[in-house]
Amino acid sequence: MKLEGLSLLGSGRVQPGGAPQTAVESATGVALEPKFYWASPADVDRAVKLATAAFGEYSRWSPSRRAGLLRRIAELFEANAPALIARANQETALPVARLQGETARTCGQLRLFATVLEEGSWLDARIDRANPARQPLPKPDVRSLLVPLGPVAVFSSSNFPFAFSVAGGDTASALAAGCPVIVKAHQGHLGVSELTGLVVQQAVRDCGAPEGVFSVLFGPGREVGMALVKHPVIKAVGFTGSRAGGRALMDASAARPEPIPVYAEMGSINPVVLLPGAIAQGPEKLAENLAGSVCLGVGQFCTNPGLVLVENSAATEVLLQTLEQAITAMPAGTMLNENISAEYQAGLKKFAQLPGVRRVSGTPVAGHNRATPTLFITAADQFLAQPELMTEIFGPCTLVVRCASRPVLLAVLEKLEGQLTATVHGLPEELAASRDVLAALANRAGRVLVNGFPTGVEVCPAMTHGGPYPATADGRSTSVGTRAIERFVRPLCFQNFPENCLPDELKDANPLGIWRLVDGKLEKD
């Protein structure tokens, strides 16, 4: 696989055009080879036309054939992992060990969707049999299942160059659903995007899929990205990134003649409530674990715990002292890219200037894109009075809010926006007695955790990685876990169809052996 710096259009490449762009090594700022070229509006149009042409055939592929494509992508990704990891390490400064783990996760996701396709219950196949003798009117034969929406635009995230990027969860779930995918590559890891694109392109070829099922476009979000979202044949959008970026896509979709679903995962501050019993039981250990979660991966997770709520007590003082020491002692890390590093510094500066907010951090370290772990401490009344404190600082940083009492804690929770996650630490008996806290967290989050930390999102059928706005554009969706496939489908109903015109999933004999709701009862045989 050789980098050419060119967008991938179906089975081909875009010709170079416009000013050449430079990819840089995050840890040094040094330019990397080759130069990259942005896609033009005409390229966007060609990619979309290819995707439309591919949809007719690909949407009718059998589940097992689609599963084969996903598995082939995983195989080729693994086969090319050394090159992918090396380039990702250069472009994002993420450590090799982390990137090895992310390789496993990315390939695991692809294979998980393959098993989902073969298991088949996700299709929600339903059959209501006819009853010609029913009075006063005969009952028709009505059947339905979920069908793909059409071509999907996927916007890669910066912080997972594999798992939320070109062949990441959005791409895997959209391809699984039967939708062609056009990826708008993230500008922070252009080389990885091209390499991954080549892997998928090869898999598409190997599996005999129509070429337009997959393209990767390089270019700025405001131009290439917006052209995609506004294109009439694009039927859904997947995005992981900033709130401003996600909202811009939502607004662009809402202004289309035909609005389309936008699934934007926009991050959150992921509140962690530490109940008094949990603190008293072991304040030092809790503080150390918390500091570890805050600084994991240089704090560059959407689920990073950016807000910690504690009630005041003697043990709370011990917890906070330990937390100060732990955060101060944490080594500085290199952030993903210059934009993210600059925004982290700006966020720290903004918080530090607010009244009633104390800042604790280690000594800054020289070096490109270096982030110093930082702790802020404030009181509930200051927090409630300054809504800026509810905004996310993306990086190794958290804000502790001291609450004088349980009612104050609940008042703070009531003010929080929608969140990806919310966490509570408590002893068994205090959890059972804290239904009010659990309910307040559940009302505003997509995932609630007990006695754990939100970083680390398990990829499994029950996972939700999504939450009420503004954590995600659409709190009814998740971008991690097998429910992610449901974002790209709609129900289609067949009335009085002859058996030979029905899709296999809805034929009387159930040739695919999938679970179906027949006359209101789930059955498989």
Place this chain on the structure above:
Amino acid sequence: MKLEGLSLLGSGRVQPGGAPQTAVESATGVALEPKFYWASPADVDRAVKLATAAFGEYSRWSPSRRAGLLRRIAELFEANAPALIARANQETALPVARLQGETARTCGQLRLFATVLEEGSWLDARIDRANPARQPLPKPDVRSLLVPLGPVAVFSSSNFPFAFSVAGGDTASALAAGCPVIVKAHQGHLGVSELTGLVVQQAVRDCGAPEGVFSVLFGPGREVGMALVKHPVIKAVGFTGSRAGGRALMDASAARPEPIPVYAEMGSINPVVLLPGAIAQGPEKLAENLAGSVCLGVGQFCTNPGLVLVENSAATEVLLQTLEQAITAMPAGTMLNENISAEYQAGLKKFAQLPGVRRVSGTPVAGHNRATPTLFITAADQFLAQPELMTEIFGPCTLVVRCASRPVLLAVLEKLEGQLTATVHGLPEELAASRDVLAALANRAGRVLVNGFPTGVEVCPAMTHGGPYPATADGRSTSVGTRAIERFVRPLCFQNFPENCLPDELKDANPLGIWRLVDGKLEKD
């Protein structure tokens, strides 16, 4: 039950205020008693506050308790059916027999959702068990299910004063999901709305539900309706009506600080393709059945067949002659209200003035809100050149488009917008050979029918009454059938929760005995 002309706020009534409004008898234009009063912005705010207060308790009601509320509404609706039907007949001119059928459908819907709640698979409960020994990281315990979004605003439709109104499908599915409902009553049947509101209010009281779980507000959509949609605590909107009205709600939602899902069913022209073999087999019978579907209920169905596509042949001439005779012979009917009647007349006038469009209709009949069944006939090139012909005329009217060949027919299909339904009539062998037609219809409709007519929407688990925009705001949803409940929920995930803090649906022992996806496999025990 005595009409007072006042909105219902929880267990109480709004005080009269502003100018009194008059309900009229549709068939005569005569004013009906009593006067009605519009809700004020303060009333909207009170209703929303009551709904918010109710959500905490009602969202935690067990499925069987919610089922009890739905069944009680159905019982009381039936007990009060004579009064409801009498008033509906006056206000909408719908015949008593039709309203009796609609009573059965409305109560059937409520009871169907009760059974859905008890069956439980709609909750999509999932359990992924922990594996502390997993390498390199332990696997956490992750569980999830669908939970209600919050208070829902429901906009009643004009054409189903029971089944898509105050206690109709949107209300039933939202209450089933665990969401409080605030209905913006349709101005075309104020008295029915108040009577139905009293029925639901009584059921809420009988079942001990928090009063704010249900309110009914009278007033104009642009004021009362918009105030509801813009209110920050409203979390979803259900609507059945015009495209302009639905799009206004979509745009208002998109402009909110927190956009919310809008489920607007905005009607469509429901293309019917008559393949040559089906025509040749019995052109007269087919024409008569088609005329019957076009004129059923004075054509006032969202699924009314407003577009008929035929290929030219000798049998097609027989079909069209019979259709002309049948439409001309159909009696005029009284429409729902003056607005709808005036729009029908305007629609007829617009089509009749277009070049290349021939109009056939019987003699107009004198009387209030009377609609004369009408047929328009044009050729494919005229249709393709004049997009106005793709707009819906709500009423007993259809447009036949003659296509010179199969490619022309397909070209017409490719130009059609999203539809609620699409129908094809064909002989078994010609259907099997017409995959192109079936695929084109399936790509732009929520329901595809073979050898039937789209009017008459079966209420059953497999039904889809929704379709790609502009048929509905959100083609991923349906407003009829049990999937309608999915519009008002989101997935919520619980990680490492102690058993006693989990909802019953996710407890190890499965106390509710529902279907659950456990470690990726559906099971019930």
